[in-house]
Amino acid sequence: MTTNVPGPKKAVPLQQGLFHIPASPGDTGYLIGSKCSNCGYVAFPRRVVCASCVKDDTMKELRLSGKARLDRFTVAHQAPAGMTAPYIQAYVQLEEGPMLYTLVTGVEQKAEALQLDQPMEAVIEKIREDEQGNDLIAWKFRPVKR
């Protein structure tokens, strides 16, 4: 007899190589970027060729601090598949330079919950369930507690 019992939930990263997923309770996740050994330009995600000085193979892996500044955001009132409205779509600028899109956690999903330019920090965790029912893991940012 066969039954159609789903297997145990898996944790699936958004994409390999973008971040370190905490492996144990004491471990912390972090974003993995790269820094140019020629000009110092920092890119996230990890790159091989530097887009600033345009040199091949100068980008070396860099563990990013996860410290960032909230550049801009909106509250989406319509959600694509897998998301629940309302939810915040935001851009943060990392301390090291790169600007990236992120979901925001640790606050109510409303405009009053955030202020432009406020300090934010990265967390690596489940962002939603994927199409196969697994936990999709990626980055989120939350306001730094003062």
Added chain:
Amino acid sequence: MRDVVIIGVGMHKFGRFPEVSVKEMTRTAVWAAIRDAGIDPKAIQCAYVGNCLQGALQGQHAARGHIALRSGAGLSGLPIVNVESGTASASLAFRQAWIAVASGLHDVGLALGVEKMSAGATAQLLAAMGGAVDVETGGGRMGLTFVGEFAALVDKLIRSYGWTQKQMAKVAAKNFYNASLNPYAEHQKAYTVEEVLASPVVAYPLTRLMSCSARVDGAGAIIVCAKEVAHKYTTRKPLVNVAACVQRSVPFYDFSKPETVPITYAHDPSSVMEAYQIAGAGPKDMEIVQCHDAFSIEEMISYQALGFCAPGEGGRMIDEGRTSLKGDVPYNTDGGLVARGNPIGATGAAQICETVWQIRGEAGARQVPGRDGKGPKIGLVHNAGGGPVEDAIASLMGIVLKR
């Protein structure tokens, strides 16, 4: 390089036409352009076909242009090139036809943009649209939407410049009015500022009526010819000169040096700046503009990005009516992406067709007088394609057309 002129344009109406195929829309647009030029279709020596989604939505992954032109429009034997560049696919197809003719290789070239977004399931369409950004690292699977992308930028600009949601609604209402005068437009109804503001918020501060529809079909075709031999092929219409035709790809911005990144970076104007230089004309000379406004705020950003006002003055531009049909720099006279419609791979063709009709004085109820009362002498098209790739929009077109 030879001077190139546009000798014929034609469109299939934008809107939702589930029963009309890509081939049929191709036939309508291409043969409208052939009749407009009064040219023997066998004189067309090369063709470039812009399309973005027919692979994802209908499984026509290869040879789309060859199939549409042969089986839809009856054109065979000529070299045909398929062109994909997101929402800039058709204007890039136009550029390729312009290059082929300007280079001296061919005398007559055809550019087509055709898109059928009503085909396929909604999930298919969303996945296909998500494919306009880097699918490995783009935010699509993390809930980033195009409207959210722009809403966040709008919110920042509102805070920086003191712009208001109502000013954006005025842009949308202006463009719905223009579209109501355009028989090819998706929307044929003029919405008021109040109606735009009262429509549901998609991502604050953008409402439904400040955003382009997700599912639009349509096609547009343009026939270009070398100016020096144009008389051999057609005498039917006033010739419209291609004064500049520029493509740029996503620029590099270093966000760690914020002083080097313009606040309008998502709407990079470099293709237009280069087009101004080549055409020997600037924003003061432009008598009509078709800009890339998938969301109404993009038009307000465009006013400053393309040099029509000082930074932050976009709100005043719309308040003073300067960009309406009666203004000194009419913008999106055909309704723009929000109101005329945005069938991705056909959008740039509509922008070019509209500019040609306006310059020829054939734009009917939405005709602008231009500075000499005979229609605009010179007009600008700014078309952008592909979602944000690392820093900004993937592909950017700047085209100047003149009498």
